[in-house]
Amino acid sequence: MDWNNLPWDKIFVVLTVLISGPGIIVGVMVPAIGQTIVAAAGLKAISRQPEAGDRINSIVLLSLAMLESLAIYVLAIILILIFADPMLKYIVRVE
Amino acid sequence: MHRIYSPLTLVLLIALVIGLAIVSNLLGGSAGETEPNVAKEISPYVVFTVGPLEVTSTITHTWAMMFLLGVGAYLIGRNLQLRPALVQNMLEWIVEAIEKLIREMVEFEDTAIFLPIVGTLAFFVGSANLIGLLPGLKSPTPDINTPLAMAVVVFFSVPYFGIRTRGLGGYLKHYVEPIFLMLPIEIASEIARTLSLTFRLFGNIMGEEIIISVLFVVMPLFVPVPMMLFSIFTGLLQAYIFALLTCVYIGGAVRAHR
Numbered sequence: 001m002d003w004n005n006l007p008w009d010k011i012f013v014v015l016t017v018l019i020s021g022p023g024i025i026v027g028v029m030v031p032a033i034g035q036t037i038v039a040a041a042g043l044k045a046i047s048r049q050p051e052a053g054d055r056i057n058s059i060v061l062l063s064l065a066m067l068e069s070l071a072i073y074v075l076a077i078i079l080i081l082i083f084a085d086p087m088l089k090y091i092v093r094v095e
Numbered sequence: 096m097h098r099i100y101s102p103l104t105l106v107l108l109i110a111l112v113i114g115l116a117i118v119s120n121l122l123g124g125s126a127g128e129t130e131p132n133v134a135k136e137i138s139p140y141v142v143f144t145v146g147p148l149e150v151t152s153t154i155t156h157t158w159a160m161m162f163l164l165g166v167g168a169y170l171i172g173r174n175l176q177l178r179p180a181l182v183q184n185m186l187e188w189i190v191e192a193i194e195k196l197i198r199e200m201v202e203f204e205d206t207a208i209f210l211p212i213v214g215t216l217a218f219f220v221g222s223a224n225l226i227g228l229l230p231g232l233k234s235p236t237p238d239i240n241t242p243l244a245m246a247v248v249v250f251f252s253v254p255y256f257g258i259r260t261r262g263l264g265g266y267l268k269h270y271v272e273p274i275f276l277m278l279p280i281e282i283a284s285e286i287a288r289t290l291s292l293t294f295r296l297f298g299n300i301m302g303e304e305i306i307i308s309v310l311f312v313v314m315p316l317f318v319p320v321p322m323m324l325f326s327i328f329t330g331l332l333q334a335y336i337f338a339l340l341t342c343v344y345i346g347g348a349v350r351a352h353r
Contacts, residue, residue, distance in 0.1 A: 058199060058339060065336040069291045072298030079301070 009088075016085065020078045027074025034067045116323045118230050137304050139238050153238040160222055160235075193217055193338060200342035203260065203349050209342070212252050216245060217338035224300055224330025228323055234330075236300040239293065246292040249341050250285065257348030266348065292340060299333050 042060035046053045080086075139151040171183060179187055193214045197206045223241065227234025235241045257266035270281045303326045310319040 054195075055199060058196070061336065062339055062343065065295065065340065068299070069295045072294050072302075075298045075302055076294055079305075 012088065016081050020081055024074060024078050027078075028071050031067045031071040034070075035064055038063045038067065112327070113320070113324070115230070116228060116320050117317070137237055137301070137308055139233060139235075151238070152233050153235045153241060156226065156232060157223070157235045157241065160226055161219075164218060164222060189217075190214060196339060197342055200339065201346040201349055203346070208259070209256065209345060212248075213338050213341050213345075216248070216341055217334050220245065220296065220337045221331055221334035224333060225327065227300075227304065227330075228327065234300065234304075236296055237304050239297050242293045242296040245296070245337070246289045249292060249344060250289045252341075253285070253344050253348045256345050260349045269348065288340075288344065292337070296333055296337060299329060303329055 038060060042056055045056050049056075139153045141149045141151055142155050143150050171186065176183060190210075194206060194210060197209050197213055201209055203209070220236070223235050225234070226232050227237075254266060257269070261269075270278050303322075307319050307322050307326065310322055
């Protein structure tokens with residue numbers, strides 16, 4: 001098999017797209033589980049002590065934002081992989 | 096002079112928002128391109144060039160927005176009333192909400208010194224996220240330079256307020272507070288939270304815009320409208336979270352270690 005004449009640029013693009021899908025699935029699913037736990041705990045706390053609702057509310061939103069950023073990191077990496085891959089110029093032959 | 100705004104006003108406001116979203120939808124959908132391109136819809140375009148510098152639509156829209164915000168604030172603030180009308184009432188409500196946020200999160204006696212930066216950031220991020228819904232305009236936040244600039248502002252405002260409230264020695268001591276081994280961790284966390292502020296705002300608004308653009312390309316007529324209405328909520332929530340995190344970071348530098 002002639003490894004040098006394979007269309008590596010096309011193989012690279014196909015592999016990138018194939019990896020991006022499962023990557024974003026895992027990267028969204030795990031922070032979503034964490035956010036569910038935080039939201040449930042916040043609801044329990046508010047229903048136990050409604051007078052502390054404002055303070056609990058802002059802390060819950062803070063934790064949700066922190067967990068949200070994990071999913072956002074995955075999204076940014078996937079976007080870079082698909083739209084602006086820095087490695088692509090080493091793979092694709094400039095004619 | 097005690098006026099109660101009827102439900103009709105609210106209905107008209109909601110109808111205005113939905114109508115604006117539909118007009119924006121139609122204008123965006125009927126661009127007349129044979130091959131609609133998602134990446135081209137999102138990325139900013141070059142308006143004009145000054146020598147080697149390319150002035151993109153991000154900069155022009157940001158400056159136009161800043162001009163409108165400044166002139167509007169001046170016009171409203173010039174003529175304050177004891178019994179506020181609709182616009183002043185609305186703005187007072189927002190400012191009071193920001194003050195309450197500062198009081199809860201910073202826990203410092205004098206909240207007035209934090210109001211300018213936190214309030215300005217909240218108004219700026221909120222309006223920057225929302226002007227993308229107006230027909231023909233692009234919002235500046237999906238360009239990574241805008242969130243990065245605001246995160247750098249937060250990065251420098253934290254030591255400013257720390258030194259202002261606790262003095263230089265008191266501020267520098269909080270880096271080495273339990274033991275001096277905490278110093279690299281504290282410095283790393285300062286840099287990491289600047290990056291996380293940047294990417295949170297950028298990724299949220301960028302993802303929203305990508306979804307709306309993909310819906311434009313797939314089904315241009317009326318289908319993106321619910322998503323655009325949802326993006327109003329997302330944009331305002333991101334502005335709130337940006338102000339909240341600014342308060343938390345400033346509060347970490349301002350509070351004495353307990």
